[in-house]
Amino acid sequence: MRRALAVTAIILFGLPLAAVAQSKGIRLWNLTTATMTGFQLSPAGQNNWGPNQTLSDKDKELDHDERLKLTGVEPGRYDAKVSYAGDRQCFVRGLDIKADAVVSVADKDLKECTK
Structure with missing residues (x-):
């Protein structure tokens, strides 16, 4: 009987904690052809830009095909300001960010770019 209770407790309480511990959070995947600064x-x-x-x-930048865990970001709909070396800046409008998901940005997503 004790053993059955112990197994039940592990299943009920241990699994949710394990799932939380394995959470990777929200990640950005740079699929543009340049390094993001x-x-x-x-x-x-x-237009209320975060950090x-x-x-x-x-190395304080995100190379092509590199992923980065985003901090302090909750799931929701966002605009992104993307910067590159040489003061080039672009925007990505209407990113749908989901919990524990990867959000990718590719060249085709970049709009309103400046040099």
């Missing part, structure tokens, strides 16, 4: 998010349509997420990368 900045990636900032704002709730869609608000530069690339600064949390070990």
